[in-house]
Amino acid sequence: GQQVMQIPQYQHVQEGEDFTTYCNSSTTLSNIQWYKQRPGGHPVFLIQLVKSGEVKKQKRLTFQFGEAKKNSSLHITATQTTDVGTYFCAGREGSSNTGKLIFGQGTTLQVKP
Amino acid sequence: DTGVSQDPRHKITKRGQNVTFRCDPISEHNRLYWYRQTLGQGPEFLTYFQNEAQLEKSRLLSDRFSAERPKGSFSTLEIQRTEQGDSAMYLCASVRSGSGELFFGEGSRLTVL
Numbered sequence: 001g002q003q004v005m006q007i008p009q010y011q012h013v014q015e016g017e018d019f020t021t022y023c024n025s026s027t028t029l030s031n032i033q034w035y036k037q038r039p040g041g042h043p044v045f046l047i048q049l050v051k052s053g054e055v056k057k058q059k060r061l062t063f064q065f066g067e068a069k070k071n072s073s074l075h076i077t078a079t080q081t082t083d084v085g086t087y088f089c090a091g092r093e094g095s096s097n098t099g100k101l102i103f104g105q106g107t108t109l110q111v112k113p
Numbered sequence: 114d115t116g117v118s119q120d121p122r123h124k125i126t127k128r129g130q131n132v133t134f135r136c137d138p139i140s141e142h143n144r145l146y147w148y149r150q151t152l153g154q155g156p157e158f159l160t161y162f163q164n165e166a167q168l169e170k171s172r173l174l175s176d177r178f179s180a181e182r183p184k185g186s187f188s189t190l191e192i193q194r195t196e197q198g199d200s201a202m203y204l205c206a207s208v209r210s211g212s213g214e215l216f217f218g219e220g221s222r223l224t225v226l
Contacts, residue, residue, distance in 0.1 A: 001172075006155075031213060042204060042217040043156065088155050092213070098144065100169055101215065103155035 002027045004091050006104035014112050019076040021107035023089035030092045032065055032072045033101065038085045046074075046087075079111045117218035119205050125224045126195055133191045134221040138207030145188050146215060147180055148204040156204055162188060195225045 003026040013019050023032065031050045035043035047056055049065035049072060056063045062075045072089055086106040092099055118137040126132050138145050144163050148156035159178065160170040164185035177195075182188040192199055202222050206215035 004155075033213065033215075035215075042219055043215070045214045045216070048213050090155075090215075098163070098213075100158045100161060100171075101146070101213075102158060103148075105153075105155045 002091070002093050002102050004089060004102050004104040006089060006107050008107055009105065010108050010110070012110045012112065013079050015081060016078050019079050019083070019109055021074050021087050021089075021109075023072040023074075023091075023104050025070045025091050025102075027070070027093055029069050032069075032089055032091045034063060034072075034074055035088045035090060035103075036085050037088065037106070041085075043088060076109075079109070081111050081113050083109060084111050085109060117205055117207050117216050119203075119218040119221050121221055122219060123222045123224075125226065127226050128197060129194055131191065131193045132195055132223060133189055134203050134205075134223075136188045136190070136205030136207075136218060138186070138188070138205070139209070139216055141209070142207035142216070143185070143210045144208040145182055146206045146208070147188070147190050148206065150202045150204055150220070151200075159190070159203075192223070195223075197225045199223060200225045 005024050007022050033048045034046040037043045047063050053067045054065040060077045064073045086108045088103050088106045090101045090103040120135045146161040147159040150156045160180050162182040165182050177193045180190045202220040204220045206217045
């Protein structure tokens with residue numbers, strides 16, 4: 001079945017350094033979403049990418065969807081302590097916006113002030 | 114928009130007992146998902162509904178798990194004859210028609226002794 005893998009599992013950075021997490025799917029995705037989960041909290045939606053090669057930015061966060069629609073990345077520029085949490089990618093197979101969403105195991109970001 | 118509500122927030126039970134969790138989605142969200150999350154892992158897909166129809170159920174889910182959404186509004190997830198391996202956070206999420214974004218509840222934490 002479909003698998004979504006993320007690397008690295010953990011990342012410790014000094015405040016102000018950049019951070020990147022990578023997501024790879026075993027199958028072609030119709031779209032990919034990113035979520036952030038703060039310690040003790042629930043996942044919160046960040047963004048959805050749909051088109052091959054798509055790049056979207058949200059302030060210091062840059063999201064990319066690969067040309068083959070099988071991989072994605074999230075890059076944070078100049079991390080802040082508020083960026084602490086676990087970042088999950090989640091992908092859907094097929095061509096629709098419905099159906100099950102498969103999550104990666106997440107990348108946990110720690111930021112040292 | 115009062116958010117996704119889950120009840121109870123915490124449940125401690127003895128092995129072999131049955132437990133039921135309830136999820137109240139955001140009003141007028143037609144899709145509802147159940148996920149299970151253990152420490153250090155991403156949310157694991159269990160099942161999802163579109164209105165009252167259960168459209169997909171994970172093959173990983175044993176026959177001890179059942180979910181319903183009888184009137185297309187709230188949903189229940191029942192686990193029969195609980196085992197220690199069922200200990201996890203059970204997350205519910207709802208989705209508005211035409212959107213792919215999952216809105217998660219705070220979760221129901223199950224501990225099986």
